[in-house]
Amino acid sequence: MSRDTPVTPGQVKEITAFSNPVIKDIRALALKKNRDASSRFVAEGLKLLTDALDGGWTIHIVIYAKQIADNPKVQAAASRARVKGALIIETSEKLLSGITRRDNPQMVVSVIGQRWQPVDKISPNSAEMWIALDRVRDPGNLGTIIRTADCAGASGILLVGETTDPWSMEAVRASMGSIFHVPVARADQETFTAWRKSWPGIVVGTHLDGEIDYRSLDPGDKPVLLLMGNEQQGLPDSLTQICDHLCQIPMAGQADSLNLAVATGIMTFELRRHALQLPSPAGAQS
Ligand code: SAM
Numbered sequence: 001m002s003r004d005t006p007v008t009p010g011q012v013k014e015i016t017a018f019s020n021p022v023i024k025d026i027r028a029l030a031l032k033k034n035r036d037a038s039s040r041f042v043a044e045g046l047k048l049l050t051d052a053l054d055g056g057w058t059i060h061i062v063i064y065a066k067q068i069a070d071n072p073k074v075q076a077a078a079s080r081a082r083v084k085g086a087l088i089i090e091t092s093e094k095l096l097s098g099i100t101r102r103d104n105p106q107m108v109v110s111v112i113g114q115r116w117q118p119v120d121k122i123s124p125n126s127a128e129m130w131i132a133l134d135r136v137r138d139p140g141n142l143g144t145i146i147r148t149a150d151c152a153g154a155s156g157i158l159l160v161g162e163t164t165d166p167w168s169m170e171a172v173r174a175s176m177g178s179i180f181h182v183p184v185a186r187a188d189q190e191t192f193t194a195w196r197k198s199w200p201g202i203v204v205g206t207h208l209d210g211e212i213d214y215r216s217l218d219p220g221d222k223p224v225l226l227l228m229g230n231e232q233q234g235l236p237d238s239l240t241q242i243c244d245h246l247c248q249i250p251m252a253g254q255a256d257s258l259n260l261a262v263a264t265g266i267m268t269f270e271l272r273r274h275a276l277q278l279p280s281p282a283g284a285q286s
Contacts, residue, residue: 012078012088014066018098022089026061026099026111032165039114041167042099043179044106048172049077051180053084058113063089065096065107074108081110100169114167117156117183119195124155124223126201129272131264132158132192134239135230139164143174144261145228150178152268153275158225159186160239189238196242199225205243206267207235208257214247214270224271231260 015023028034029042040060043052052059059081068074069090078088096105124130131149136142142164149157157166164171166184175182187195196203201223206214227243229235234257240246249258249266258266269276 012082012090014090015063016092016095018095022061022087023091023095023099026063026109029111030101030169032168035114035165035167040111041114041172042169043110043112043172044100044108044169046073046077046106046108048177048180049081049108049110051177052110052112053077053080055180057115057180059084059086059110060113061087061089061111063091063096063099063109063111065093066090067093068107077108086110115183117185119158119185119187119191122156122158122185124200126221126223127219127275129154129224129226129268130156130158131268132160132225132227133163133260133264134189134228134235135161135233136163136228136260137231138260139168139170140174141231141259141261142166143171143176143179145264146171146175146182146184147178148261148265148268150175150182152265152272154182154268154272156183156185158192159184160192161189193238193242196225199223201225202244203227203242204267204271205229205235205240205246206263207240207246207248210246210248212245212247214249214267217245217247217271219271226264226267226271228260228264228267 026042029040035041049062062078062081064074082088093105096109097103099109100106122130131145131154146157166179172179202219203225204217205227206229227239249263
């Protein structure tokens with residue numbers, strides 16, 4: 001017989017058995033079909049839990065290792081989540097390893113409700129930037145791009161076609177918490193192409209054969225939609241045709257192309273260059 005007690009919402013429970021149904025449900029979130037069905041995902045670490053709480057995200061479950069149960073920051077975050085109705089679980093490091101599939105797991109793991117930005121609610125102001133990713137495949141690339149978009153002050157990410165899941169543990173991990181700060185929308189290619197017609201600024205595509213050097217573009221205060229291609233195939237003709245400009249990042253050496261996340265970072269910071277300034281040093285005379 002399991003020595004675990006049944007869990008009820010709003011209470012701290014100790015669970016150490018992998019066979020516990022709540023633990024089974026959390027582990028099942030490793031599969032996209034279960035994340036889709038429940039509209040939930042797993043986030044690792046206290047920082048991500050705190051980011052989610054600060055952003056008003058719905059926290060369903062907080063699970064932490066018994067050895068850090070007395071940590072005041074963990075206690076504060078767990079109690080904030082509990083007030084909002086989250087289930088709070090104390091467990092073993094071994095069980096956290098099983099959930100996160102890591103030998104050295106984070107000591108706090110949360111189950112959080114997904115948030116999608118509806119495409120038809122995207123209405124950019126001047127000088128705003130959105131990044132559209134055509135069929136992005138690699139979760140590490142996607143998480144890194146979300147983090148980069150956050151760093152550059154881009155307004156959101158639009159996933160086009162069949163893409164990797166932004167709510168997978170790998171993508172969330174690579175986003176380093178930026179998944180809670182950068183809205184993510186999705187659309188199939190047909191919807192995206194139709195929606196693009198109402199984009200009020202310029203659409204900048206990137207291609208290995210792009211005719212414009214990316215450094216020569218000056219979007220001024222127009223909203224920019226940056227369109228990046230799939231890791232293997234690049235942008236198809238059907239998408240290059242809807243771009244106002246097709247840019248190339250000049251390269252030297254023998255590599256065929258830049259990694260998608262790196263190319264997105266270069267493009268994003270270049271197109272956001274007017275908006276990104278170092279603060280003036282304290283006491284500097286104007
Ligand atoms: N074999 C693919 C191709 O032929 O396009 C390579 C795709 S590359 C790994 C992924 C994406 O990164 C490209 O579709 C493009 O959006 C961007 N990219 C990579 N290197 C680039 C470069 N030098 N100039 C412009 N875009 C680039």
